[in-house]
Amino acid sequence: MNGIHDMGGMDGFGAVEPEEHEPVFHARWEGAVLAATRVMGAIGGWNIDQGRYGIELLPPNLYLTPYYRRWLERLEWGLVTYGYAGADEIAAGRALCPGKAPPRGRFTVDKVDRVTRRGTFTRETNSTAKFAIGDRVRARNLHPKGHTRLPRYVRGHAGVIERLHGCQVFPDSAAMGQGENPQWLYTVRFDGRELWGADADPTLAVSVEAFEPYLEALT
Amino acid sequence: MTTSEHPHGHDHGESSELSETELRVRALQTILIDKGYTDAAALDAIVEAYEQKIGPHIGARVVARAWTDPAFRQALLADATAAVSPFGQGGRVGENLVAVENTPERHNMVVCTLCSCYPWDVLGLPPVWYKSFAYRSRTVKEPRSVLREFGVTLPERTEIRVWDSTAEVRYLVLPMRPAGTDGWSEEKLATLVTRDSMVGTGLPRSPEPRS
Structure with a gap:
């Protein structure tokens, strides 16, 4: 989709502002959103491309908010879209019924190393590449x-x-x-x-x- | 307080100071835990890993090794995933890692114009500027003006090569070794390697002049 996320070459966003001695997270809730999002990926809630698409589907005014705010919007969207929580539960701030069985099982502390590595996307194929280096x-x-x-x-x-x-x-x-x-x-x-x-x-x-x-x- | 503590405790004094965003995040943590998808300890351990274990110190050790060991440099440029894995958390890094070498003729910069793709198993989570709309929009079009905002000015003739990370390939810039570091140990060299120098928005630190 031709969304606001596709920013290469746009003008008007001003100067890049590097921050000296930047912390990993600027607030506790940012780390919490990241962790919850990683959990939903690890248990098979939605794949990385579905997750990116979820952010791209945000209306431009919501997209143009701080990074982890977008992640928070996407997390709520993903939980509802992929059936892991109801909109009523998000509104209530607590579970109102049992959870859905995650494809890859519950996420526990022994699986943390797995989510700190990037995933594997290369697949075996019998096809031949159409293009060669230099084409x-x-x-x-x-x-x-x-x-x-x-x-x-x-x-x-x-x-x-x-x-x-x-x-x-x-x-x-x-x-x-x-x-x-x-x-x-x-x-x-x-x-x-x-x-x-x-x-x-x-x-x-x-x-x-x-x-x-x-x-x-x-x- | 841990990041994933339940909001069930009725501490009205504190709760009244929580922003709407914080309340929403706490609600989601509660839902994930109550529905059995995870537990508070696992959520905290993810945050702790990113705050304490994974960061640019991994990449800095890789760069320092490449500066001191020509065979490692060759291996790194040929297959960065294999070369960097022993330095990674748990002895592994993700596939499709590519190291690109700065030379007097060519300077490399890494960006993700579409989102925030970054070699986080080697450099940790990306800084705010890397995810900023200004960096994402301008780097592919006017990299020299972006570099000036980082205090970097390159010779006019230097080729600027920008790598837009649009798939699951990740880039690590191998910066040039600073002059005046002959005979330095790998460990000492690593102290000169900044995160920004491995993304291409900075240069390594210069050695302190001898007093």
């Missing part, structure tokens, strides 16, 4: 209403395949509950002037990771 490609001009990881700022632009990352879970399918549908994943490099025009920084090159369905061959 010239164009990012397709796609505007799906659902979740996608092809940012707007590269759509329609020409680039070069730089790396091949194997076959991986396709977010566009996984986020929509349509299965993993693994696709070949590439790093595609774009010249800054191709993306931003003749006045762009001539020393700039930008790459994105692009799944094969996002790309077409350039001859």
